[in-house]
Structure formats: structure tokens, C-alpha cells
Amino acid sequence: MTQPFLSIRKLRKAFGAFTAVHDVTLDIPKGEFLTFLGPSGSGKSTTLYAIVGFQDPSSGDVLLQGKSLLAVPSHKRNIGMVFQRYTLFPHLSVAENVAFPLRVRRRPDAEVKKKVADMLGLVRLESFAERLPGALSGGQQQRVALARALAYDPPILLMDEPLSALDKKLREEIQAEIRRIHRETGVTILYVTHDQEEALHLSDRIALFKDGRIEQTGTGEDLYLRPATDFVAGFIGNSNFLAAEHLETVGGAATIRLADGSLVSGISANGSFERGQKTRLMIRPEAFRLERNPASAELTVDVVDVAFYGERRRIVARTTTGQEIDIRPTSAAMASQDATPSRRQVFFDPGAAFLFPA
Amino acid sequence: MLLDYDHMGWLKTALLGFTALVAAFLLLPVVFIVLLSFGSSRWLAFPPPGWTLNWYQELFADPSWLEAALTSARIAALTAILAVLIGLLASFALVRGEFRGREILRGLLLTPMVLPVVVFAIAIYAFFLRLGLGGTTIGFVVAHTVLALPFAIIPIATALEGFDKSIEDAAIVCGASPLQAKLRITLPSIRIGIFSAAIFSFLASWDEVVVAIFMASPTLQTLPVKIWGSLRADLSPVIAAASSLLVGLTLALMIVAALLRRKFKT
Ligand SMILES: Nc1ncnc2c1ncn2[C@@H]1O[C@H](COP(=O)(O)OP(=O)(O)OP(=O)(O)O)[C@@H](O)[C@H]1O
Ligand SMILES: [Mg+2]
Numbered sequence: 001m002t003q004p005f006l007s008i009r010k011l012r013k014a015f016g017a018f019t020a021v022h023d024v025t026l027d028i029p030k031g032e033f034l035t036f037l038g039p040s041g042s043g044k045s046t047t048l049y050a051i052v053g054f055q056d057p058s059s060g061d062v063l064l065q066g067k068s069l070l071a072v073p074s075h076k077r078n079i080g081m082v083f084q085r086y087t088l089f090p091h092l093s094v095a096e097n098v099a100f101p102l103r104v105r106r107r108p109d110a111e112v113k114k115k116v117a118d119m120l121g122l123v124r125l126e127s128f129a130e131r132l133p134g135a136l137s138g139g140q141q142q143r144v145a146l147a148r149a150l151a152y153d154p155p156i157l158l159m160d161e162p163l164s165a166l167d168k169k170l171r172e173e174i175q176a177e178i179r180r181i182h183r184e185t186g187v188t189i190l191y192v193t194h195d196q197e198e199a200l201h202l203s204d205r206i207a208l209f210k211d212g213r214i215e216q217t218g219t220g221e222d223l224y225l226r227p228a229t230d231f232v233a234g235f236i237g238n239s240n241f242l243a244a245e246h247l248e249t250v251g252g253a254a255t256i257r258l259a260d261g262s263l264v265s266g267i268s269a270n271g272s273f274e275r276g277q278k279t280r281l282m283i284r285p286e287a288f289r290l291e292r293n294p295a296s297a298e299l300t301v302d303v304v305d306v307a308f309y310g311e312r313r314r315i316v317a318r319t320t321t322g323q324e325i326d327i328r329p330t331s332a333a334m335a336s337q338d339a340t341p342s343r344r345q346v347f348f349d350p351g352a353a354f355l356f357p358a
Numbered sequence: 359m360l361l362d363y364d365h366m367g368w369l370k371t372a373l374l375g376f377t378a379l380v381a382a383f384l385l386l387p388v389v390f391i392v393l394l395s396f397g398s399s400r401w402l403a404f405p406p407p408g409w410t411l412n413w414y415q416e417l418f419a420d421p422s423w424l425e426a427a428l429t430s431a432r433i434a435a436l437t438a439i440l441a442v443l444i445g446l447l448a449s450f451a452l453v454r455g456e457f458r459g460r461e462i463l464r465g466l467l468l469t470p471m472v473l474p475v476v477v478f479a480i481a482i483y484a485f486f487l488r489l490g491l492g493g494t495t496i497g498f499v500v501a502h503t504v505l506a507l508p509f510a511i512i513p514i515a516t517a518l519e520g521f522d523k524s525i526e527d528a529a530i531v532c533g534a535s536p537l538q539a540k541l542r543i544t545l546p547s548i549r550i551g552i553f554s555a556a557i558f559s560f561l562a563s564w565d566e567v568v569v570a571i572f573m574a575s576p577t578l579q580t581l582p583v584k585i586w587g588s589l590r591a592d593l594s595p596v597i598a599a600a601s602s603l604l605v606g607l608t609l610a611l612m613i614v615a616a617l618l619r620r621k622f623k624t
Contacts, residue, residue: 087528101532
């Protein structure tokens with residue numbers, strides 16, 4: 001096997017009796033954009049801090065090109081990092097901020113000057129070189145921080161929720177910049193966010209954290225279309241969970257009985273289930289159809305409310321056993337006169353529904 | 359709020375008047391001294407029958423006054439340097455440190471501010487006599503540094519609390535050693551606190567008289583001690599002139615401190 005570029009091995013970090021990170025193992029190839037996604041307190045930052053060296057792991061190892069980083073002090077790891085908070089040096093100009101890592105490395109003046117110009121060009125802030133950080137907007141400050149973190153060509157760039165303090169529009173703008181910079185520089189990026197959309201837009205792969213463990217690692221599509229656990233299914237995208245009883249599984253396709261008594265077969269089963277086991281069936285709101293087709297399963301619902309969301313409509317409906325579900329057909333698929341409260345059938349492809357233990 | 363200044367009606371006027379009265383009561387004696395230092399009456403008659411700069415001429419002609427002023431300035435400068443250095447280290451421990459007894463240490467370092475000075479003066483006098491430090495510059499500086507420390511720690515610790523440690527961490531990730539990061543990034547970022555600390559600890563020593571009386575020797579006298587001593591010998595307007603200069607420098611430094619703070623607040 002070829003050696004992975006960055007490798008996190010069985011990383012564990014305990015604070016007293018509380019274990020913030022359990023046994024995280026990840027291999028990251030060179031040039032990958034990997035995102036740590038997960039709810040607050042799930043151990044994303046702690047894992048990142050172990051890589052940069054702000055926190056010593058309780059056990060486990062971090063290897064860069066096969067060599068352990070743990071014995072190397074933070075300032076000698078040569079890693080780039082952009083923080084959640086604004087961390088520009090307040091008394092230095094933008095240009096001097098970007099030059100700082102090169103100056104501590106005692107690079108010759110001419111090289112520093114050229115590199116600063118290149119980096120400010122990369123983040124498109126050439127004309128701000130002489131400003132002090134206090135005279136920049138939040139978005140500009142984070143772009144300078146990015147330029148500073150890349151100025152010394154680090155092999156890895158860590159970003160801990162760099163955009164969380166910015167408003168939505170600015171965030172999207174800088175996301176696009178980050179994608180472009182990743183493409184242009186080819187730097188390996190570890191990115192932390194708790195915003196799933198951001199993770200889906202930016203990353204090659206996502207590691208989904210829950211309670212200090214990685215729940216699933218994969219592309220956005222893997223996590224969305226093939227969630228390994230109900231937590232992943234619930235965290236990425238929107239989802240409906242219906243109570244169901246498992247009857248049998250043949251060749252990965254399960255047959256279940258829903259609470260209203262209807263039978264559905266051909267469900268993708270994650271793991272094996274007993275006969276009669278209580279389970280939960282996950283169906284994405286967008287997976288529901290309003291027209292029958294030969295392979296589809298059906299569900300009888302009472303429509304409670306319909307709202308227009310532009311591209312899609314959002315139907316709030318209730319199953320005959322009273323469970324509320326969320327349905328998002330395309331707007332074109334549903335004429336507006338259908339939007340009256342009534343009982344009707346909705347359809348879904350059993351292959352796009354997932355069965356999880358209750 | 360009930361007692362919001364803008365909503366107090368007539369109380370506002372009353373409060374303003376009362377504050378003005380207190381300020382006048384505190385400041386008038388100083389104003390008198392300054393006026394008397396320019397007055398022509400040797401007997402400090404008020405109002406002065408005429409105006410003159412004689413007393414200042416006499417003051418500058420007497421080398422013992424100049425010497426006392428220089429001694430004061432030297433001791434105050436050394437005190438300021440020492441207090442700022444110790445204040446910096448103490449502030450890092452108090453703000454960043456996580457250790458048992460941190461609050462006790464904070465209290466201990468700030469006690470000189472509330473401890474009756476005369477008690478401290480007697481204690482340190484007895485102690486330094488035994489060590490042979492009485493009447494020496496080192497003794498003066500050490501004693502004054504203890505008194506000045508709270509005035510150094512408070513502005514530095516406040517500035518350090520307002521400084522986001524992530525900025526220092528960022529410097530370390532950029533390749534600066536922890537010490538380099540503190541010297542090149544953290545200290546310049548909290549410089550306003552350091553300047554204030556230097557000015558206030560200079561002043562704490564510059565106009566300190568109680569400890570100075572105990573520490574002084576016939577050959578080592580600070581300006582306040584010299585004023586105090588001359589006052590007991592005879593009441594000359596020269597003393598008023600010396601006092602005015604003392605107040606003048608104090609006032610000038612306070613103004614510098616205030617300007618610095620205003621400049622960096624915006
Ligand atoms: N220094 C510390 N001492 C004690 N507990 C800590 C410390 N640092 C982090 N923790 C705990 O470890 C857990 C994981 O924290 P971490 O900061 O890694 O979460 P996160 O996934 O980055 O969350 P967020 O999205 O809120 O930043 C949290 O429960 C947190 O309270
Ligand atoms: Mg975090």
C-alpha cells in the first residue's frame with residue numbers, strides 16, 4: 001500500500017474523566033480537501049488542535065509522510081492554520097502580517113516581498129497591503145489570514161470554522177475563493193465546519209463527527225445517498241423517519257411493515273435485522289413523488305399545509321397514524337390547485353429509502 | 359435603569375454641583391500653592407502683594423534641590439522599569455495561568471494599594487535596616503516597586519485580558535517560537551497597557567513620601583522628602599515652587615496617560 005500523506009491513527013484525547021475524542025483514524029491523500037463536519041462539541045477542533053500541536057493527544061499518533069508530528073513543537077510543524085476568530089496581528093499592516101511567517105524564517109527581503117505580493121494577489125487584496133487589520137471587514141481579514149497561512153507553502157492547511165462569523169452572502173463568496181485557491185495551490189486542506197451545506201460545497205470528502213467519533217467518512221454523495229447510520233442520515237440533508245417493523249431481508253433488500261399496516265419491499269438495509277425487529281425507515285423529503293410508477297411504494301397521507309419554496313414546494317403531511325412528514329416535490333410536479341388540504345397517496349422508490357435500527 | 363444619569367431631572371444638577379464642590383475642595387490647596395510660588399511675599403501672604411519668579415531662581419540655584427529632584431527621577435524611573443517587568447510576568451500568570459491559589463496571588467500582589475502605607479513603611483524599614491539596604495538606592499527602588507506593583511499590574515492585566523490568545527497562537531503556527539510570539543506580537547499589542555503601567559508606577563514612586571521618609575538618609579533624599587524636611591525647618595516660598603514642579607510633572611504624565619488611552623481606544 002502506498003503511504004498516506006497525512007495519517008491520523010487511533011487518536012484519543014481526554015480532559016480529565018471526559019473523553020472529547022475517541023479513537024479517530026483517518027488517512028488523507030495529498031491535495032485532498034477533507035472536511036470535519038459535526039455538531040458542536042463533537043471533537044472537531046480538538047482533533048485539529050492535536051494535528052497543529054496545541055493539544056497533546058492522550059494516545060494515538062499523527063503522521064505526516066510517515067513521520068510522527070507529536071514530538072515536533074507547534075512552531076516547527078510548518079502547518080498553516082486559519083482560525084475561527086480574527087487573528088491578524090493588530091499592530092502590523094496587511095503586508096507585514098503576510099510577511100510575518102517568512103520573516104521569522106529569515107527569508108531574504110526580496111523573496112518576502114515577492115511572496116507577499118503573490119499571496120495578496122491570490123486572495124485579491126493587493127490594494128489593501130498597507131492597511132491595518134482594524135480597517136478591514138471580517139471577510140477581508142479572513143482572506144488575509146488565508147494569505148498569511150499559505151505564504152510559507154505549508155504542506156497542510158487547517159481551517160477551523162473560518163467563515164462562521166460572516167454573513168451568508170459573504171460566506172458563499174469566500175467559499176468560492178477557497179475552492180479556487182485549493183485548485184490553484186493544490187494544498188491539502190482540513191476544514192472544520194458545522195454547516196452541512198458548506199461541507200457539501202467545498203469538500204472532496206467529509207468526515208462526520210459525533211460525540212468524539214467519526215460516524216462516516218465519504219464524499220458528500222456517499223453521506224447523502226448512502227448514509228451508514230441514522231445519525232448521518234439525519235445530519236446530512238433533510239429526512240423523515242417512519243416507524244417500521246422488519247419482516248425479512250433477502251440479498252440486502254428488506255421487506256417491512258409500516259405503522260399503518262402497509263407492506264414495503266425492496267428497501268436498502270444497513271446491517272442485518274431480526275424478524276419482527278423495530279426499525280426506522282428513512283426517506284428524504286425530495287425522494288417522494290406525486291405520481292405512481294411501476295416500482296414505487298406508496299404511502300397514504302393527509303396534506304396539512306403546502307408552501308411554495310421556489311424550485312420546490314414543501315408539503316407538510318400526516319400519515320394515517322398521525323406522524324408528521326415533510327415532502328418536497330418540484331414545483332413543476334404539482335399544480336397549485338392540488339395544494340388544498342386533502343387525503344392522497346404519495347410515492348417513493350424503496351431503493352432510495354434506508355432502514356436503520358430503532 | 360432608575361438612576362440613569364440622563365433621567366435624573368433636578369438631581370442631575372444637584373449631583374453636578376456637589377461633584378464640583380468636592381473637586382474644588384481637593385484642588386484648591388494645590389492651586390493656592392502654585393499661586394503662592396509666584397507670589398512676592400516671603401511670608402506666603404495671600405493674596406500675594408505682587409508676582410515674581412524669585413523663588414524658582416532660588417530653587418534652581420540651590421544644588422541640593424536639583425539633586426533631590428534627580429534622585430527622585432532616578433528612583434522613579436528604576437521603579438517603573440522594575441514594576442513593569444514584574445507586572446508583565448505577574449499579569450501573564452494571573453491572566454493566562456491555571457493554578458491553585460491564583461486568586462490569592464492576585465490579592466496579595468494588589469494589597470499594597472489598600473495596606474496603610476505607614477505600616478508597610480515601618481515594616482520594610484526594620485527589615486531593610488537588618489539587610490543593610492536602608493538609605494540605599496536599591497532599598498528605595500525595591501520598596502517603591504512593591505508599592506507601585508498594583509499600578510503596573512492593573513493596566514497590563516486588563517490589556518492582556520482584552521487580547522485574544524488565538525492571535526498569539528496564530529503567530530506560533532506561523533513559525534514563531536512561544537517567546538518570539540510574545541515579544542513580537544503580544545507585547546506590541548498590549549503596549550498601551552504597558553505605557554500606562556510605566557507612567558503610573560513612575561508616579562507612585564515620584565510622589566511617595568511616607569516610605570521615602572523612612573528610607574532616606576542625609577545623602578539620599580527624594581524631592582518629597584526634601585520638601586517635607588525643609589517645611590519643618592522654615593516655611594519658605596521656595597518650597598511652594600518645588601511643590602509646584604512636583605505637581606506639574608505629575609499632571610503632565612497623567613495627561614500623557616489619558617491621551618494615550620484616548621488615542622488607542624478609537
Ligand atoms: N480544554 C478543555 N478542557 C475540557 N474540555 C474541553 C476542552 N476543550 C474541549 N473540551 C470539550 O471537548 C469536547 C469537544 O470539543 P471541540 O472543541 O473539539 O468540539 P467541536 O466539535 O470543535 O465543537 P464546535 O463546533 O462547538 O467548535 C467538548 O465537549 C468540549 O467541551
Ligand atoms: Mg470547534
